[in-house]
Amino acid sequence: MQANGGMFAAAQELMASRGIDAWLVHDFRGSNPTLRALLGTIGSTTRRVTMIIPARGEPRVLCHELDHLALEAAVRRGIGVERHVTWPEREAWLDRALSGLKRVAMEYSPRCELPVVGIVDAGTVESVRARGVEVVSSADVLQATVAVWSAAAVEEHARASRLVGATRDAVFNMMRQRLRTGQRVLEHEAAEFVRSRFKADGLEWPDGPIVAVDAHTADPHYEPGADNPTPIVPGSWVMLDLWARVPGERHIFSDITWMAYAGERPGDEHLRVFETVKRARDAALRAAQEGWAARREVEGWQLDRAAREQIDGAGYGAHVLHRTGHSLSPGPKVHGLGMNLDDLETHDTRRMLPGIGFTIEPGVYIKGRFGCRSEINVHVDPAKGPVVTCDVQNELVRLA
DSSP: OOTTHHHOOOOOOHHHHOOOOEEEEETTTTTHHHHHHHHOOOOOSSSEEEEESSSSOOOOOEHHHGGGGHHHHHHHHOEEEEEEESSSHHHHHHHHTTOOOOOOEEEEOOGSTTTTTOSSSSHHHHHTTTTTTTTEEHHHHHHHTTTSSHHHHHHHHHHHHHHHHHHHHHHHHHHHHHTTTTTTHHHHHHHHHHHHHHHHHHOOOOOEEHHHHHHHGTTTTTTOOOOOBBOOTTTEEEEEEEEEEESSSSSSSSSEEEEEEESSSOOOHHHHHHHHHHHHHHHHHHHHHHHHHHHHBBBHHHHHHHHHHHHHHTTTTTGGSOOOOEEEOOOSSSOOOOOOOOOOSSSOOOOOOOOOOEEEEEEEEEEETTEEEEEEEEEEEETTTEESOOOOOOOOOEEE
């Protein structure tokens, strides 16, 4: 076994420690991104593809005869790829692959508590169970492999964070200069300024950024546009959420949110909310770092609770609209495949494993008035534990 050997070894080590006999990865027409994350670049497939990674031994793949060319790259990397034509042949392969196994991990989530993991259809799970095999969730096996940052990803993420941070400073400086000289600056113009900087820096981004003013900041996913030209004026409360990475699906996005005020001092309630969100962010980070230092198992929901206890205690719990953070992992999406900081939308019991990454981004959103979010990125360094990989906002940016 050549490519991805370290990835498979990590999966096998975790399976062995959890009493799991194998990991069965099922895909139909690209339905399961885990397969491509494990095999690397493969072509488009038109039928079912099944991969089994035993806790001990070599992984192997079954595909339809018509799809074998799509998996040629996997063959060149030393992964055993077998073919079938008929459904009885496929069933016989599964019988052999699962023979003697008691517990198999799949992209399955009990009661679909973790939708990002619950990918495999119920019928396929039933077919495995019908062979006398217990199906357990691959949630932690998955994130211990496809969600872990490589050394190159760590380095390129640091580069992306520097460039994204420089763009943040540049767009705030642009706003400041225009306000001081009485020029107009619109939300969508500021967003375009960010995109032009990203393009010049050679970064890639799928959408965004968010530049929101006053009541628009109460919408966590607000999208500025020329069809709703909203000016930033003296006294404006501004949210800037921007994300980008060095091109390549093995690289990691830098995803940050900062708050600014177009004046010397905002109102007392704005300041109270800002300080509350900061305390929530820092409480989640502290819980992660202290758990690591004490060698305690830390789960995603616990970090969400640590943040929201601060928000609840300040009386703003009713104004929380989303989880405290999302996974940052390799792959096409900003929101990755690993642990989320979530006990709000889901109860995320995945563990904070070495090598993964995530955002911490608590927010308070008072509908029709204003919102506030502070977002940082964290990588769980296998030696040092949770390390912040971007600038941390501790004071409001002043645009006066």
